[in-house]
Amino acid sequence: MILELSALIPLLNACQTQVDASILKRLIDNESSRNPYAIAVVGATSVNQPNNIDDAIQIATQLEKDGFNYSLG
Structure with missing residues (x-):
């Protein structure tokens, strides 16, 4: 199961307050390839x-x- 970008971006925007969502996305892609x-x-x-x-x-x-x-x- 890979989290689709369309599902990931709203989660990132809701959870972060001081870090741009695109940076969080790159971090998640690198660390787990969006595999929960x-x-x-x-x-x-x-x-x-x-x-x-x-x-x-x-x-x-x-x-x-x-x-x-x-x-x-």
């Missing part, structure tokens, strides 16, 4: 990327149990 389920693990070269919320929760739960430092979305 993206998971990045510090020190890992790759991680199986979830395609849905249930898979994301399962992967994050296991990473937490294993003591990894990670970021979501």
